[in-house]
Amino acid sequence: MSNGYARYAARVLDTASKRGAGYADVQFWIAESESIYVQTGVVRDVDNSRTVGYGVRALVDGSWGFSGSDRFEDADLDAAAARAVSIARASALIPKRVRAVTPVEKYVDTWSTAVSIDPKSVPLGTKIDYLLQAEKALHVSASIVYGYAFSWNETRTKEFYSTTGSAIVQHLVQTGAGTGCNAVADGDAEFRSGPGDYGLYQGGGWEVAERADLVNNATRFGEDAVSLLKAPVLPAMTGDLILTGAVLNLQMHESIGHPLELDRSLGWEANFSGVSWAKPDQVGKLRYGSEKLNVVCDNTLPLGMATVGYDDEGTKPSPVPLIENGMLRAFLSSRDTAAETSLPLTASVRAQDWASVPIVRMTNISLAPGEGTLEDIVADTKEGILMDGIRSWSIDDHRLNFQFGTQLAWEIQNGKRTRLYRKPTYTGVTPHFWGGLDRVAGAQDWVVWGTPNCGKGEPNQFGRTSHACSHARFAGVKMGVKADD
Amino acid sequence: MTDARAALALAKKTLALVSGADQASVQVNGADAAYSRFARNYVVANLASVSTTVSVTFVKNKQQGLSTTGDLSETGLRAVVARASDVAAHVPANPEFVSLAVPGAIGASARSVFAATAEATPADRIAKLKAVFARMERSSLGSAGFTTTQAHSVAIANSLGVEAAWEGTYAGIEIKAIAERTSGYADFWTRDYAVLDAAERAHIAAAKATVSDDPAGLAPGTYTVILEPPAFVDCINNLYYGFAVDKIKESQDSWLIDRLDKPLFSPNLTVIDDWSYPGVANQPFASDGAPTQRVVLVEKGVPKGIVSSTYLANKFGVENTGHDGYPTNAIVMPGTKSREQLIAETERGILISRTWYTRTVDPRPCTITGLTRDGVYLIENGRLTKTLRNFRFFTSMLSALADVEFADKLYRSESADAPQTLLVPAAKIAKFTMSDQTSFA
Numbered sequence: 065m066s067n068g069y070a071r072y073a074a075r076v077l078d079t080a081s082k083r084g085a086g087y088a089d090v091q092f093w094i095a096e097s098e099s100i101y102v103q104t105g106v107v108r109d110v111d112n113s114r115t116v117g118y119g120v121r122a123l124v125d126g127s128w129g130f131s132g133s134d135r136f137e138d139a140d141l142d143a144a145a146a147r148a149v150s151i152a153r154a155s156a157l158i159p160k161r162v163r164a165v166t167p168v169e170k171y172v173d174t175w176s177t178a179v180s181i182d183p184k185s186v187p188l189g190t191k192i193d194y195l196l197q198a199e200k201a202l203h204v205s206a207s208i209v210y211g212y213a214f215s216w217n218e219t220r221t222k223e224f225y226s227t228t229g230s231a232i233v234q235h236l237v238q239t240g241a242g243t244g245c246n247a248v249a250d251g252d253a254e255f256r257s258g259p260g261d262y263g264l265y266q267g268g269g270w271e272v273a274e275r276a277d278l279v280n281n282a283t284r285f286g287e288d289a290v291s292l293l294k295a296p297v298l299p300a301m302t303g304d305l306i307l308t309g310a311v312l313n314l315q316m317h318e319s320i321g322h323p324l325e326l327d328r329s330l331g332w333e334a335n336f337s338g339v340s341w342a343k344p345d346q347v348g349k350l351r352y353g354s355e356k357l358n359v360v361c362d363n364t365l366p367l368g369m370a371t372v373g374y375d376d377e378g379t380k381p382s383p384v385p386l387i388e389n390g391m392l393r394a395f396l397s398s399r400d401t402a403a404e405t406s407l408p409l410t411a412s413v414r415a416q417d418w419a420s421v422p423i424v425r426m427t428n429i430s431l432a433p434g435e436g437t438l439e440d441i442v443a444d445t446k447e448g449i450l451m452d453g454i455r456s457w458s459i460d461d462h463r464l465n466f467q468f469g470t471q472l473a474w475e476i477q478n479g480k481r482t483r484l485y486r487k488p489t490y491t492g493v494t495p496h497f498w499g500g501l502d503r504v505a506g507a508q509d510w511v512v513w514g515t516p517n518c519g520k521g522e523p524n525q526f527g528r529t530s531h532a533c534s535h536a537r538f539a540g541v542k543m544g545v546k547a548d549d
Numbered sequence: 550m551t552d553a554r555a556a557l558a559l560a561k562k563t564l565a566l567v568s569g570a571d572q573a574s575v576q577v578n579g580a581d582a583a584y585s586r587f588a589r590n591y592v593v594a595n596l597a598s599v600s601t602t603v604s605v606t607f608v609k610n611k612q613q614g615l616s617t618t619g620d621l622s623e624t625g626l627r628a629v630v631a632r633a634s635d636v637a638a639h640v641p642a643n644p645e646f647v648s649l650a651v652p653g654a655i656g657a658s659a660r661s662v663f664a665a666t667a668e669a670t671p672a673d674r675i676a677k678l679k680a681v682f683a684r685m686e687r688s689s690l691g692s693a694g695f696t697t698t699q700a701h702s703v704a705i706a707n708s709l710g711v712e713a714a715w716e717g718t719y720a721g722i723e724i725k726a727i728a729e730r731t732s733g734y735a736d737f738w739t740r741d742y743a744v745l746d747a748a749e750r751a752h753i754a755a756a757k758a759t760v761s762d763d764p765a766g767l768a769p770g771t772y773t774v775i776l777e778p779p780a781f782v783d784c785i786n787n788l789y790y791g792f793a794v795d796k797i798k799e800s801q802d803s804w805l806i807d808r809l810d811k812p813l814f815s816p817n818l819t820v821i822d823d824w825s826y827p828g829v830a831n832q833p834f835a836s837d838g839a840p841t842q843r844v845v846l847v848e849k850g851v852p853k854g855i856v857s858s859t860y861l862a863n864k865f866g867v868e869n870t871g872h873d874g875y876p877t878n879a880i881v882m883p884g885t886k887s888r889e890q891l892i893a894e895t896e897r898g899i900l901i902s903r904t905w906y907t908r909t910v911d912p913r914p915c916t917i918t919g920l921t922r923d924g925v926y927l928i929e930n931g932r933l934t935k936t937l938r939n940f941r942f943f944t945s946m947l948s949a950l951a952d953v954e955f956a957d958k959l960y961r962s963e964s965a966d967a968p969q970t971l972l973v974p975a976a977k978i979a980k981f982t983m984s985d986q987t988s989f990a
Binding site: 102103107108109110111112113115116117119127128129130131132133134135147150151152153154155157158160161162187188189192209210246248251252253255322327330331332333334336338418419420421423455456457458459460461462464465467469479487490491492521522523545546547548549 | 583584585586588589590591592595596600601613615617620628632636640641643657670671672674678679682693695697724725727736767771779800806807864905906907908909911913916919920939941948980985988989
């Protein structure tokens with residue numbers, strides 16, 4: 065599986081060491097992707113991309129420097145290593161600094177994503193036909209003026225080498241597919257999409273696109289969008305809210321995953337994506353939510369978008385409970401942030417690509433299942449609202465006050481869906497909202513949802529995360545908030 | 550590769566490798582970008598990377614394939630051409646496709662390359678940060694942010710005769726000053742790193758953070774607000790996407806539908822998209838080489854223009870304005886009063902320094918929600934009297950911009966989410982709805 069980068073790595077690491085790095089690592093990436101986008105009966109874009117490059121990290125006098133390059137001549141390799149050292153040396157001009165940890169582990173290993181259907185083995189025409197069928201199925205009415213379907217897959221071969229002797233080769237495969245539409249009438253537009261928030265993204269091959277079941281879902285989305293045009297707007301209320309997994313996974317992402325990134329809690333993200341209301345010294349003491357709330361970081365999770373054999377600083381992952389029975393147990397960490405706080409290392413360091421510095425990322429953050437199906441929860445609800453599909457999301461820079469807009473809402477009366485509402489919103493404050501979690505659906509409805517483009521860092525990097533969950537019910541939620549009220 | 554001539558030569562060399570296409574285009578993008586990121590008055594990440602990509606579009610019988618590579622070797626270039634050709638051979642014809650970009654007059658770009666930015670060293674960036682940390686430590690403040698220096702090139706050559714190339718430098722700094730219970734913010738974006746005064750920006754951020762150490766509550770409701778430029782640009786950018794022709798004619802979820810040429814906003818609002826405007830000095834062509842036109846988007850409160858790419862212009866029979874999907878160089882024309890005068894003329898209102906996580910909730914009425922951050926102040930009788938805790942706002946930008954006036958100075962913003970350079974002044978909005986208040990400042 066190796067692409068023979070060991071020779072290049074030896075030169076880079078040797079140059080970095082000779083120039084003064086006490087530790088250095090280099091990771092080579094070959095990323096090959098294919099994205100297909102069809103819109104309203106037409107294949108609009110088929111993009112096939114291949115990038116190759118490497119990122120060098122050098123630790124000099126307790127400060128880090130990073131340099132990325134896509135040039136492979138000997139002089140280029142030397143220049144990239146020298147630049148990383150030079151940058152680290154400049155960082156060291158500031159006396160105060162990160163408590164940088166020199167890695168000592170040595171791993172020589174290979175790792176691959178489990179793949180049933182290699183995306184490259186599926187003819188392009190087969191993929192296009194699948195998407196065109198799905199897009200066509202959206203058009204259940206003339207009021208559907210716009211529809212789309214897409215697929216995306218990427219294979220990444222990464223080779224990591226360090227001055228401690230690590231040599232790790234990984235082959236990651238990820239796939240996504242989704243569909244959506246707009247229905248228009250009387251000067252208004254209604255949007256419906258899925259599965260998930262905007263599609264199903266998982267670690268794996270073309271089987272993920274098939275699992276997304278786009279054609280059947282598209283018919284349902286089209287029908288929903290048309291029905292929404294005639295539905296009333298959700299009125300303001302406070303009460304029981306049931307979220308499907310399609311919404312719940314993003315709610316977890318924003319109000320659990322991000323606040324538990326340790327670099328954020330330490331203030332390293334304060335200017336951009338913010339800080340966290342949860343603090344490292346609250347581990348074991350902070351009640352994050354109700355007794356029903358059990359969340360684990362598992363970067364070995366099958367189908368996870370963040371599942372790896374090793375993270376991007378060469379750490380081997382294992383499952384770490386983040387929240388147990390509502391109590392905070394751990395944060396998502398890197399070597400440096402773990403050392404700064406004496407909290408466990410979770411192998412949650414990722415770079416977007418070879419040109420990006422590895423940083424702490426939300427990885428696979430999952431909500432443990434409870435019991436029963438979605439319909440059991442509906443039947444168990446006397447009066448409430450069920451929401452599905454994502455339309456908008458916003459949360460403050462402490463990860464407390466949030467507002468979500470969803471694609472549709474069902475009124476629940478005496479255990480039955482009674483009326484469809486459009487333009488629903490709900491809002492809340494993180495610990496109060498999760499404190500109201502009173503029922504979680506069972507393992508049969510547990511889906512590994514994924515996000516391919518979580519933004520964080522300066523420069524902004526897209527990270528890949530997963531949130532496995534079923535469905536859940538929350539008490540005392542404020543819903544139907546409207547603009548300019 | 551940050552030299553535009555070299556990028557164009559590479560594009561032409563790659564184009565020459567294409568055979569059998571009805572039309573073909575090659576785009577080359579080069580970058581050398583460095584960031585020094587800080588928090589808690591020290592460096593938390595320090596990095597740089599160089600990259601060059603070559604993208605080939607191959608069209609035959611209206612079948613179109615796109616392929617991108619970073620391998621600039623002869624073998625790599627031949628491979629990317631072959632992949633684009635192979636993709637095109639396996640996709641159905643696109644009946645909407647008319648043509649790739651045709652040659653047009655591309656305006657002469659203003660000066661966009663500055664040596665102080667292109668040649669900045671890691672030590673140069675750290676020197677800027679030392680000034681920031683010194684100012685923060687003088688007031689016992691923490692800090693977070695970054696400074697960046699970047700050089701970019703882009704070149705396009707296509708089989709219809711388009712040849713376009715541009716290079717530019719970017720530099721910037723963002724500073725969040727952090728006190729125990731309050732914070733302040735300042736930034737600066739320029740093409741010339743030499744004019745970036747980090748100490749001055751640090752002072753502005755620090756001053757904002759230290760107006761008060763006891764942030765007060767204020768009931769949610771509709772208030773007169775003054776949005777400082779970083780806040781206003783974040784809000785009005787939600788409006789800009791509605792000027793895209795595909796939002797009007799394809800997805801049909803633009804607020805602009807049925808509102809073109811009709812009075813909608815305050816007569817004080819005029820917005821143009823102009824890459825050549827002083828302070829913008831941007832790339833004068835779209836990603837396919839089509840010349841980017843100056844477009845009047847809003848004139849004295851009346852929406853006047855839409856933007857389009859080659860593909861969509863051909864599909865819908867509208868003018869090709871040379872925009873990749875949305876306004877990329879939008880400028881809100883300034884007013885005549887100073888920011889201080891706008892504050893002085895406000896009997897009761899709220900001054901908002903910066904906003905965060907602003908999202909379009911409903912595109913037809915352009916309702917947006919988001920949160921304030923890093924400096925919110927109560928204005929009473931023309932003076933800042935209190936630091937306030939943060940708010941969630943939830944409002945229609947159509948109604949917010951119905952009664953607005955602008956300060957006299959333009960501010961340059963670079964977007965983290967899209968390749969945009971936007972210029973805005975501070976904006977005083979008569980009615981702006983705060984739907985909730987947070988427990989912190």
